[in-house]
Amino acid sequence: MATLTRVLGFALLALxxxxxxxxxxxxxxIGFITTLSGPNAAIxxxxxxxxxxxxxxxxxxxxxxxxxxxxxxxxxxxxxxxxVADEMLKRHQVNFxxxxxxxxxxxxVAPTVTGAGTFMIGTNAGPHQLAGKDCxxxxxxxxxxxxxxxxxxxxxxxxxxxxxxxxxAPNYPAGKDMVQGFKRFFKGKIVGEVYTKFPDxxxxxxxxxxxxxxxPKAVFVFYPGGFGIQYLKQYAEAGLREKIPLYSVYxxxxxxxxxxxxxxxxxxxxxxxxxxxxxxxxxxxxxDFKKKFGKLPVFYGAQSYDGIMLIDSAVKAVKGSLKDQKxxxxxxxxxxxxxxxxxxxYNTNHFPIQNFYLLRAVAGQGGELEMRIQKTVFENHKDSxxxxxxxK
Amino acid sequence: MLLVLEQALNGVQFGVTLFLxxxxxxxxxxxxxxxxxxxxxxxxxxxxxxxxxxQRTGSFLLAVVLALAATLVIGVIVEVLALRTLYERDHLDxxxxxxxxxxxxxxMVAVVWGRAAIYTKLPPALAGHVELLPGLRYPLYRTVVIVxxxxxxxxxxxxxxxxxxxxxxxxGAANRTMVAALGVNIRLLxxxxxxLGAALAGLAGLMAGPIYAxxxxxxxxxxxxxxxxxxxxxxxxxxGALVGALVVGMVDTLGRAFLRPMLAAVLGPGAAxxxxxxLASMLIYILMAAVLFFRPQGLFPTxxxx
Numbered sequence: 001m002a003t004l005t006r007v008l009g010f011a012l013l014a015l016x017x018x019x020x021x022x023x024x025x026x027x028x029x030i031g032f033i034t035t036l037s038g039p040n041a042a043i044x045x046x047x048x049x050x051x052x053x054x055x056x057x058x059x060x061x062x063x064x065x066x067x068x069x070x071x072x073x074x075x076x077x078x079x080x081x082x083x084v085a086d087e088m089l090k091r092h093q094v095n096f097x098x099x100x101x102x103x104x105x106x107x108x109v110a111p112t113v114t115g116a117g118t119f120m121i122g123t124n125a126g127p128h129q130l131a132g133k134d135c136x137x138x139x140x141x142x143x144x145x146x147x148x149x150x151x152x153x154x155x156x157x158x159x160x161x162x163x164x165x166x167x168x169a170p171n172y173p174a175g176k177d178m179v180q181g182f183k184r185f186f187k188g189k190i191v192g193e194v195y196t197k198f199p200d201x202x203x204x205x206x207x208x209x210x211x212x213x214x215x216p217k218a219v220f221v222f223y224p225g226g227f228g229i230q231y232l233k234q235y236a237e238a239g240l241r242e243k244i245p246l247y248s249v250y251x252x253x254x255x256x257x258x259x260x261x262x263x264x265x266x267x268x269x270x271x272x273x274x275x276x277x278x279x280x281x282x283x284x285x286x287x288d289f290k291k292k293f294g295k296l297p298v299f300y301g302a303q304s305y306d307g308i309m310l311i312d313s314a315v316k317a318v319k320g321s322l323k324d325q326k327x328x329x330x331x332x333x334x335x336x337x338x339x340x341x342x343x344x345x346y347n348t349n350h351f352p353i354q355n356f357y358l359l360r361a362v363a364g365q366g367g368e369l370e371m372r373i374q375k376t377v378f379e380n381h382k383d384s385x386x387x388x389x390x391x392k
Numbered sequence: 393m394l395l396v397l398e399q400a401l402n403g404v405q406f407g408v409t410l411f412l413x414x415x416x417x418x419x420x421x422x423x424x425x426x427x428x429x430x431x432x433x434x435x436x437x438x439x440x441x442x443x444x445x446x447q448r449t450g451s452f453l454l455a456v457v458l459a460l461a462a463t464l465v466i467g468v469i470v471e472v473l474a475l476r477t478l479y480e481r482d483h484l485d486x487x488x489x490x491x492x493x494x495x496x497x498x499x500m501v502a503v504v505w506g507r508a509a510i511y512t513k514l515p516p517a518l519a520g521h522v523e524l525l526p527g528l529r530y531p532l533y534r535t536v537v538i539v540x541x542x543x544x545x546x547x548x549x550x551x552x553x554x555x556x557x558x559x560x561x562x563x564g565a566a567n568r569t570m571v572a573a574l575g576v577n578i579r580l581l582x583x584x585x586x587x588l589g590a591a592l593a594g595l596a597g598l599m600a601g602p603i604y605a606x607x608x609x610x611x612x613x614x615x616x617x618x619x620x621x622x623x624x625x626x627x628x629x630x631x632g633a634l635v636g637a638l639v640v641g642m643v644d645t646l647g648r649a650f651l652r653p654m655l656a657a658v659l660g661p662g663a664a665x666x667x668x669x670x671l672a673s674m675l676i677y678i679l680m681a682a683v684l685f686f687r688p689q690g691l692f693p694t695x696x697x698x
Binding site for chain 2: 036037038039040041042045073171193194195196197200202203205206207209210212213226229230233234236237238239259
C-alpha cells in the first residue's frame with residue numbers, strides 16, 4: 001500500500017512538472033527577425049516600429065494573452081538569420097517566428113522554423129520556392145510572392161506599348177524572381193539583363209555606363225532599401241534621368257524618397273499597398289505611425305503590422321490555446337483581421353490573393369515627395385506557383 | 393569607343409581611391425615594418441567624420457578639411473598609444489593587435505553613430521554630371537575624385553622625392569638604425585608618417601562616402617583590395633602603390649563591364665550570366681597570383697625590400 005501511494009505521489013509530481021510549463025506558457029512569444037545593422041537597417045527599424053505600433057493597438061496583448069517579442073538582427077546574411085532563428089526556437093521557445101526582409105535569408109530560415117514545428121509568418125520576402133514546391137502548412141506571409149509586383153509592372157509597361165527595355169537587379173533569389181515575374185507579363189523586347197553583386201555592391205557606375213551604351217528606350221530595376229538609394233542617386237548623377245525613363249519595383253518608397261528626393265520625382269512603381277490607400281485600418285496605422293515616429297510608414301512596416309494582427313486573429317480563434325496549431329492554421333487561412341491593404345484572401349499556398357496598384361512619386365502639399373496610387377493594375381491577383389504546392 | 397573610355401574613367405576613379413589607401417599602408421609597412429590591419433578603420437573614421445561635419449556645418453569643403461585634420465589626429469593618437477609598442481614585435485603580434493583595433497573602432501562607431509548606415513548627400517555644386525567629351529556625360533563628383541586622387545599622387549611624389557621629410561622617409565625605409573644613429577628622431581618621423589597615412593586613408597574614406605554607404609565595416613571591404621594592390625605594386629613603394637591601384641581598379645571595373653558580354657560570345661548567354669560575374673570578382677586575385685608567381689617582390693620593389 002505504501003508503495004502505491006509513493007507511485008501515486010511520483011505520478012502527481014510528474015504531472016505537476018508536465019503541467020507547469022503549459023501554465024507558464026500563458027504568454028505568446030514571437031521572434032521577429034529583420035535587418036537592424038548596415039545599409040538596410042532603416043528597413044528593419046520601420047518593421048520593428050510597426051510591430052510595436054501593432055502591439056500598442058492591441059493593448060500589448062496578442063489574442064488576449066500577454067506577449068513577448070524578441071527581436072533578432074540577421075545582418076542581411078542567411079547564415080546569421082538561421083543562427084538567430086535557432087536561438088529563438090531553442091532558447092526562447094517562441095510560438096511564432098516573423099519578419100525577414102531578404103529572400104535568401106528566408107530560404108534559410110523558413111525550413112528551419114517550420115521543420116521545428118513552429119509557425120513562420122513572413123512579412124516581406126516571398127521567394128517562389130516557398131510558394132511552390134516547398135510550401136508548408138506552418139508558413140504564412142502577409143506580404144506577396146516576389147513575382148507578383150513586377151508582374152504588375154510588366155503588365156503596365158506592356159500596356160503602354162513600351163519596348164527595348166534594359167533590366168537590372170541584384171544577384172540573389174529575389175532579384176531573379178523579380179525579373180522572372182516582369183518577363184511573365186512584359187511581352188516587348190528586352191535589350192539587356194544585368195545582375196549585380198549582392199549584398200555588398202553599392203556602386204553601380206560601371207553597370208550604368210554599360211546601360212547608357214546600350215541606349216534602351218526604358219529601364220526596369222529592382223533595388224530595395226539602401227541599394228535603391230544608391231542606384232537612384234547614381235542614375236541621376238550619370239545624367240540618365242532625363243534621357244531614359246526608369247521604372248522600378250521596391251526601389252522608390254518611403255525610405256528612399258526622403259534620401260534621394262528629385263532623383264525619383266515622377267517615377268512609377270507597382271505595389272499592393274500605399275500610405276494613401278483608403279480603408280479604416282490603414283488610416284489608423286498610417287496616422288498613428290506618423291504621430292509616434294514622425295514620418296510616413298513604408299510597406300515593409302505595413303506588412304509587419306499585419307503580421308502581428310494575423311497572429312492575433314489566430315490566437316483569438318483558438319481562444320489562446322497555443323498548442324492548437326490546426327485551429328490556428330484554419331483561422332489564418334481566413335485572413336480574418338483588418339489588414340492595412342483592405343480585405344484579401346489566402347491562396348492554397350498561404351500567399352495572399354490581392355490587388356496591385358500603379359504608384360507614382362509626386363510632390364505632396366509640403367513639397368515633400370510621396371507615393372500616390374494612380375490606378376489598379378491587377379484585382380485579386382494570384383501568384384504563379386500555387387499549383388506546384390501540394391496543399392489544398 | 394566612348395564606352396571603353398567611360399569604363400576606363402570608372403576604373404581610374406576606383407583606382408585612385410585604392411591608391412590613397414595603399415599609399416599610407418605601404419609607407420607604414422615599408423618604413424616601420426608594421427602590418428596595420430586597422431588602416432581600414434581610419435578610412436571608416438574619415439567617412440563618418442566627414443558625413444557628420446557636413447551635416448553639422450552645411451559646408452562640404454569645411455567638412456573635408458575638418459575630417460582630414462581629425463583622422464590625422466586619430467592616426468597620431470593610435471600610433472602613440474598602441475602601435476609604438478608593436479614595432480619590435482613580430483608580424484603575427486601586429487596582426488592580432490591591429491585586428492583588435494578594428495573591433496574597437498567598429499564598436500565605437502556603433503556606439504556613437506548607431507549600426508544603421510549613413511547616406512550622405514552631395515553638395516549641389518558637386519551633384520549632376522559634366523560633358524567631358526561630346527556624348528560622354530560623366531558624374532561631376534567622380535570627376536572630382538579622379539582629379540583629387542591624381543593631384544594627391546603628384547603631391548606625394550614631390551614630398552617623397554623632393555623634400556627633406558621625403559628624404560628622411562626614404563632613408564628610414566632603407567636603414568632605420570643608420571638614420572637614428574645620425575641623430576634623426578625616428579620616433580617622431582614614424583608618428584608623422586603614420587599620421588600622414590591616416591589622413592590619406594581618411595581622404596579616401598570621405599571621398600568614397602557618397603559613392604558607397606557610410607557604414608560599419610566599410611574599411612575591411614576595401615582593405616582586402618588594398619592589400620592586393622600592395623602585393624602587386626611591391627611593399628613600401630609609392631610608385632608601386634599607384635600603378636598597382638590603377639591596374640586593380642581598371643581590371644576590376646573592365647572585368648565587371650566586359651567579361652560577361654565577352655563570355656556570352658564564347659559560351660552562350662546562359663552560362664555567361666553565371667560565370668561572368670563570378671569570374672569578374674576573381675580577376676584581381678588571379679592577377680595577384682600571377683604577379684606573385686612571376687615577380688614575388690611585386691612590380692616596383694623598393695631597393696631594400698626585406
